[in-house]
Amino acid sequence: MYRSKVDGYVGTGLAMVGGVCTLLVLTIALFLLRESWSVVQGVGLRRFLTDSAWNPTEKRFGLAPMLLASVATAIGAIVIAAPLGIGSAIYSRFYAGRQAARIQRAIVTLMAGIPSVVFGLWGLVALVPLINKIMPPGTSLLAAMLVLALMILPTVALTADAALATVPMPLQQGAAALGLSREAMIAHVLVPAARSGIVAGILLSLGRALGETMAVLMVAGNVVQVPTSVFEPVRTLTANVALEMAYAVGDHRASLFVSGLALTLIVAALAVASWRLSEARSHG
Amino acid sequence: MADLIAVLPRRDLVLKAAVHAAALVVALAFAALLWDVIGQGLSRLSWSFLTTEPRSSGRLGGIAPIIISTVLLLLVAITVATPLAIGTAVLLVDFVRTGSLGARIVSMSLDILAGVPSIVFGLFGNAFFAIYLGLGFSILSGGLTLACMALPIMIRSTEIGLRAVPDDWRRGTAALGMTKTSALRHILLPAAAPAIIAGLMLGIGRAAAETAALVFTSGYVDRMPGSLFDSGRSIAVHIYDLTMNVAGGEKSAYAAALVLVGLLVIINAIALALSHHVLRKRITQ
Amino acid sequence: MLIDRRMFFIGAVALSTSTRAQTTDLTGRLVITGSSTVAPLVLEIGKAFEKRHPRVRIDVQTGGSSRGVADARSGLADIGMASRALFDNERDLFGTPIARDGICLVAHKTNAVSDLTDEQVKALFTGKAADWQEVGGKPGRVTIVNKAEGRSTLELFLQHYKLKNSDIKASVVIGDNAQGIKTIVGNPGAIGYVSIGSAEFEVSQGTAIKLVSSGGVVPSSAAVQAGTFPLSRPLTLVTKQAPTGLAAAFIAFARSSDMHPLVKEQFFVPLQS
Numbered sequence: 001m002y003r004s005k006v007d008g009y010v011g012t013g014l015a016m017v018g019g020v021c022t023l024l025v026l027t028i029a030l031f032l033l034r035e036s037w038s039v040v041q042g043v044g045l046r047r048f049l050t051d052s053a054w055n056p057t058e059k060r061f062g063l064a065p066m067l068l069a070s071v072a073t074a075i076g077a078i079v080i081a082a083p084l085g086i087g088s089a090i091y092s093r094f095y096a097g098r099q100a101a102r103i104q105r106a107i108v109t110l111m112a113g114i115p116s117v118v119f120g121l122w123g124l125v126a127l128v129p130l131i132n133k134i135m136p137p138g139t140s141l142l143a144a145m146l147v148l149a150l151m152i153l154p155t156v157a158l159t160a161d162a163a164l165a166t167v168p169m170p171l172q173q174g175a176a177a178l179g180l181s182r183e184a185m186i187a188h189v190l191v192p193a194a195r196s197g198i199v200a201g202i203l204l205s206l207g208r209a210l211g212e213t214m215a216v217l218m219v220a221g222n223v224v225q226v227p228t229s230v231f232e233p234v235r236t237l238t239a240n241v242a243l244e245m246a247y248a249v250g251d252h253r254a255s256l257f258v259s260g261l262a263l264t265l266i267v268a269a270l271a272v273a274s275w276r277l278s279e280a281r282s283h284g
Numbered sequence: 285m286a287d288l289i290a291v292l293p294r295r296d297l298v299l300k301a302a303v304h305a306a307a308l309v310v311a312l313a314f315a316a317l318l319w320d321v322i323g324q325g326l327s328r329l330s331w332s333f334l335t336t337e338p339r340s341s342g343r344l345g346g347i348a349p350i351i352i353s354t355v356l357l358l359l360v361a362i363t364v365a366t367p368l369a370i371g372t373a374v375l376l377v378d379f380v381r382t383g384s385l386g387a388r389i390v391s392m393s394l395d396i397l398a399g400v401p402s403i404v405f406g407l408f409g410n411a412f413f414a415i416y417l418g419l420g421f422s423i424l425s426g427g428l429t430l431a432c433m434a435l436p437i438m439i440r441s442t443e444i445g446l447r448a449v450p451d452d453w454r455r456g457t458a459a460l461g462m463t464k465t466s467a468l469r470h471i472l473l474p475a476a477a478p479a480i481i482a483g484l485m486l487g488i489g490r491a492a493a494e495t496a497a498l499v500f501t502s503g504y505v506d507r508m509p510g511s512l513f514d515s516g517r518s519i520a521v522h523i524y525d526l527t528m529n530v531a532g533g534e535k536s537a538y539a540a541a542l543v544l545v546g547l548l549v550i551i552n553a554i555a556l557a558l559s560h561h562v563l564r565k566r567i568t569q
Numbered sequence: 570m571l572i573d574r575r576m577f578f579i580g581a582v583a584l585s586t587s588t589r590a591q592t593t594d595l596t597g598r599l600v601i602t603g604s605s606t607v608a609p610l611v612l613e614i615g616k617a618f619e620k621r622h623p624r625v626r627i628d629v630q631t632g633g634s635s636r637g638v639a640d641a642r643s644g645l646a647d648i649g650m651a652s653r654a655l656f657d658n659e660r661d662l663f664g665t666p667i668a669r670d671g672i673c674l675v676a677h678k679t680n681a682v683s684d685l686t687d688e689q690v691k692a693l694f695t696g697k698a699a700d701w702q703e704v705g706g707k708p709g710r711v712t713i714v715n716k717a718e719g720r721s722t723l724e725l726f727l728q729h730y731k732l733k734n735s736d737i738k739a740s741v742v743i744g745d746n747a748q749g750i751k752t753i754v755g756n757p758g759a760i761g762y763v764s765i766g767s768a769e770f771e772v773s774q775g776t777a778i779k780l781v782s783s784g785g786v787v788p789s790s791a792a793v794q795a796g797t798f799p800l801s802r803p804l805t806l807v808t809k810q811a812p813t814g815l816a817a818a819f820i821a822f823a824r825s826s827d828m829h830p831l832v833k834e835q836f837f838v839p840l841q842s
Contacts (some may be wrong), residue, residue: 004463011379011464015386017371020441022393024432028400028408035411055735057718095303104307109556111314113548115493117523117543122317124527124748129755136758137712137740150313157310157373186303206396211401214524222717222742223439225316233741238403242496243744245407246605247633247719257411260404269549273393340608340834371720421630504608504631507616515628525631529605529745531836532774536586 008223032264036257043251048258054224054240056252065226069141069234072227073216074209076145077152082202084149085156086191093164094186096125104124105161112154120215123147128219135231139221147215152205159201196277203274207267213238237263304484318421321545325538338506341530342522347540349508353423353516354492356509357502360537361491365435368486371444373480374468377452398436403496405433410500421515426502433497434487441486445479478558485555489548495520519544570807586634596624596697597815603637604648604721605745606764607804610668610835611650614823617831621822625815631649634721641807649807653721663811666803667823668837671765672722673788673800674781675750677757682706684782691730696738701758714752714761715739721802726762753778765790765798766836793838804837 033040043061051062092104123143132138167190175189191198221233222243235243237259248256332346339345372390380387409429419425449472457467473480495518503515506522517525523540524532601611608631615627632640634651638659641649657663674690676682683706685693692698694713702708715737716723727734743749746763753759754777765788768780780788783800792798812820822828829839 007464011375014371014379015377017368018375018386020368021372021397021435022389024435025396027412028432030402031408031411031416032404035407053735055718058735084306084309087303088310091303091307095300096307104311105306106556107311107314109552110549112491113493113545113552114317115385115495115520115523115541115544115548117493117495117520117527118321118545119317121523121527121537121541122320124751124755126316126320128752132756136710136756137752138756139752140743151311153310163438175770180414181293181296183299187295187299187382207399210400211403211424213401213403217419218528218748221740223739224742229435235742238401238496241407242499243742244718244719245500245630247635247717249635249639252719257407260401260407262402263401268396271399272392274323275392343612421628439838503628505628506612507619510626514626515630527751528748529631530609531747531770532749533747 020167029264031178032257032261036254036261037180039251039258043255045258048262056244056248059251061255061258062224063237063259063262065224065258066235066237066240068226069220070210070236070238070263070266071222072141073144073148073234073236074206076141076230077148078156078202078206080145080149081153081156085153085205086160086198088153088157089160090186090191093161094182094190108154108157108161111150115213116151116215119151120149120218123215123219131180131231135234137221138229139219139233141220141234144216144220144234144236145230147219148209148212151212151215152209154176155205155208156201159204160194160198163201164190165196166197167193190257199215200274200277203270203277207270210263210267210270211238213242215250217242318545319539321541324535325540325542328535334543335416337508338522338536341533342506342526342536342540343427343530343532344536347519347522347543348534350517350519350522350540351543353502353509354518355514356423356516357427357430357498357518358488358491360424360512361430361434362484362488364428365431366485368431369435369442369483369487370473370480371439372439373446374455374473376439376443377446378464378472379470393437394436397432400433401496402433402494405429406497406500409497414501417542419513421501421503421505422513423502423509423516424512424515426498426518427512429497429501430491430494433494434491437490438483438487441483442476442480445476445483446531448479449475453523456489482555482558485558487552489551489555492518492544492548493520493550494518495524519547594624595815595818598626598628599647599815600628600630600645601645601648601650601806602630602632602640603608603807604634604652604804604807605631606652606670606722607637607650607667607726610804610837611806611823613831613835614667614828615734615819617828618819618822627819633719637721638807641809642681644809647808648812648819651721651805651807653725653802654805655807657808663808664805664807665812665820665824666805666840667820667828668832668839669793669801670804670805670837671788671790671798671801672725672762673765674760674762674783675753675767675768675778676760676781677753678777678779679757680706680760680779680781682781683779684785687730687784690783691732694730694732694737709758712740712756712759713738714741714743716749716758716762717742717744720744722762722764725800725802750776750778762800762838765793766838770836790836790838794841796841 048061048063051060053060054062092101128138128143131143175185216236217239222235222239223233224235227234241256241259245256335348336346337349413419413425413428457471498518498521504517505515506517509516519540523537526537608629612629615629634653637649637651689704698704699711721803741752746767749761749763750771753761771778793801806820808816809821830840
């Protein structure tokens with residue numbers, strides 16, 4: 001194949017540009033490490049998992065309850081959002097008429113554009129008092145799950161919709177030719193065929209749920225504890241950084257960077273998982 | 285066999301009902317949220333709200349300097365992120381083999397970057413741009429932080445746009461003896477332009493809604509910025525401050541939220557229209 | 570003695586700048602960081618100052634009191650903001666009060682309790698009294714609204730009731746005042762503590778909260794100004810050395826009686842002149 005000198009130069013230039021992304025990831029990791037290093041060295045990482053409480057000003061650094069809370073809110077949100085989002089995608093792809101499908105898609109896309117502070121504001125003013133009537137204090141793990149579920153719903157729905165769109169036409173026609181009902185076709189042919197795409201979308205949403213800060217801070221109650229029911233308040237890692245960062249100096253500030261680092265590691269692990277998944281899909 | 289026939293329709297009915305219920309719940313949740321924001325915000329919203337400075341910490345007055353700061357933040361982010369995004373996407377599609385080590389490293393970095401929580405970008409931006417590079421609390425620090433955040437989503441959608449250009453076109457340009465560079469400049473990038481712009485819009489949308497990454501980088505100052513080195517408050521930060529820190533600020537918060545949602549709706553509508561355009565083109569070819 | 574000398578010094582600066590301002594105009598930039606309680610007030614004062622001296626820029630960044638003190642010490646900020654007096658171990662710095670603020674207990678409007686003894690407040694916040702019945706109210710679960718670690722409102726509250734933060738059995742932890750009030754509005758069994766000025770404003774707006782007096786002292790802005798309310802704090806501007814030049818001019822301006830309407834607008838209490 002013909003290759004010009006110009007292409008060589010451009011290729012080199014582009015490789016450098018592409019390197020910027022990799023460099024950026026490394027720089028972020030480096031800076032998080034640098035800023036947290038003093039406390040990692042002085043206190044040791046183990047104490048972040050084993051200390052019984054989070055009182056950095058009293059030299060207690062237990063992050064474990066917040067780690068748990070982050071994971072619990074994100075998983076809870078997915079459990080609520082996944083069926084709704086996938087259902088909505090199936091509706092707009094296989095049930096709705098042209099017009100209804102367009103409206104449903106427009107709604108979901110608009111929802112994706114609503115900033116998280118607005119979800120938080122709405123959750124605090126409308127949702128929390130409702131939960132409080134069932135079981136005080138209202139600001140709770142449940143409130144966080146519900147607000148997060150609403151927030152990630154569009155992501156789940158849009159990715160599921162896109163995944164269903166990629167199911168090959170012959171598969172659909174074949175299923176129809178077998179005389180399967182529309183429901184049987186959806187349940188046994190189409191959704192399974194789009195499965196890996198849907199799961200990748202769910203993992204993406206899980207990452208967003210783990211990373212969301214402001215909306216959660218407004219409704220979760222922010223008490224550092226291991227919850228025994230969904231009605232109890234919790235504090236997530238992200239809320240912890242946002243609540244205390246402005247106030248923190250010295251070891252306290254460094255320990256918040258450890259929160260950030262822990263969060264990034266979880267999300268990176270998720271990214272690797274979803275990458276493996278799409279890798280498997282492209283080979284399968 | 286008789287069992288199977290008896291069972292199937294009932295299960296079908298359940299599935300059908302569930303799917304419709306899900307779609308309805310999604311639509312209703314959205315309607316409730318929007319109703320609340322419009323109902324609370326509309327009374328404060330007016331032309332002067334958009335064109336005057338905030339007074340009394342935002343309880344009174346408008347949000348003009350905050351809109352300007354938001355626009356400047358987005359401009360910085362776009363200016364920095366666009367060339368990087370297009371460059372990286374071109375690299376991934378046309379210059380390296382898929383599955384090669386380089387492609388895998390860059391893809392992996394992108395996936396991690398896409399997942400980094402915005403508050404972590406805020407921590408990083410504060411430590412790197414504001415303190416290490418000495419940019420301080422400024423629109424520049426905030427815009428650069430947003431650029432880092434929007435980069436992965438912009439690269440991915442540009443990549444999709446470029447891959448959607450049929451390979452026949454690439455072979456055609458090669459047959460004509462065009463270099464890859466001029467093929468990109470004259471054929472491939474123009475063909476992918478709508479998708480690239482749609483990707484940019486998505487990135488902007490994500491950046492415009494951002495609060496956590498900006499509190500520690502572009503800061504809190506709510507007056508008209510004089511230069512990019514000034515601190516400037518974005519609309520989302522303004523909403524957050526009015527809700528959490530200013531007694532009697534809710535009405536203004538809802539009005540500002542309405543402005544932000546309106547802005548994002550416009551951005552998303554443009555992105556949607558452009559991506560539709562791309563799809564239709566693919567179908568007609 | 571030290572304080573007296575300092576006040577005299579500030580007064581002298583105020584005099585000299587007010588005469589100088591008419592002849593030579595001030596130029597430059599002031600970076601002010603710290604307490605999120607003080608930030609909205611200083612932001613407004615800064616705007617008024619910029620209007621009078623068009624070649625001056627005042628940059629206000631929000632954070633917390635400890636951050637404001639640290640930034641003033643490191644030189645990152647020209648002036649730090651703290652919503653408290655300087656601690657004993659911060660005596661190497663200069664603090665100048667610009668207004669006062671009181672902290673009061675706030676409960677839901679429907680709560681039957683409107684006066685608590687100090688012992689009852691302690692029992693509520695440490696979880697020994699978990700039902701309103703135990704402090705003379707209608708039966709119902711108590712929700713304790715506490716502030717996040719590092720907030721000076723929290724420090725003042727703990728100091729007054731001689732508690733440690735780890736003793737408090739919080740059901741909700743909040744960041745700033747308005748979030749606290751919204752939380753209490755949404756929860757009839759809740760009790761928390763916020764700035765008196767914000768609470769009075771919300772009551773005047775018909776928000777479903779009420780101020781609860783503790784130990785027989787009725788909380789009000791007037792009591793704070795008279796100095797008879799125990800849970801109060803000075804809003805303080807902190808500088809590394811005795812303020813000079815632009816910083817001194819700004820601090821004197823912030824303390825002037827011209828600024829009292831702005832102070833009241835932010836629901837704080839002006840210093841007695």
